[in-house]
Amino acid sequence: MSVYGYLFLVLGILCGAMSVSSVFSGFWDTLATGGTVVFAVLFTITLLLGRRIKFDPVLR
Numbered sequence: 001m002s003v004y005g006y007l008f009l010v011l012g013i014l015c016g017a018m019s020v021s022s023v024f025s026g027f028w029d030t031l032a033t034g035g036t037v038v039f040a041v042l043f044t045i046t047l048l049l050g051r052r053i054k055f056d057p058v059l060r
Contacts, residue, residue: 004042005047005050008043008046009039011035012035012036012039012040015032015039016036018032019032
């Protein structure tokens with residue numbers, strides 16, 4: 001997994017933990033939930049881009 005993949009995974013987990021905990025209320029809770037969704041989507045995109053099929057020009 002790439003550095004960006006790890007970064008988005010950690011940020012998504014942190015935002016998810018903040019959104020589940022009842023420390024924040026109102027606007028900040030909505031912001032943490034939105035951050036969880038955004039970082040989860042970015043994590044999925046980095047996983048998909050990292051799994052590209054590489055072309056081998058030498059056929060064996």
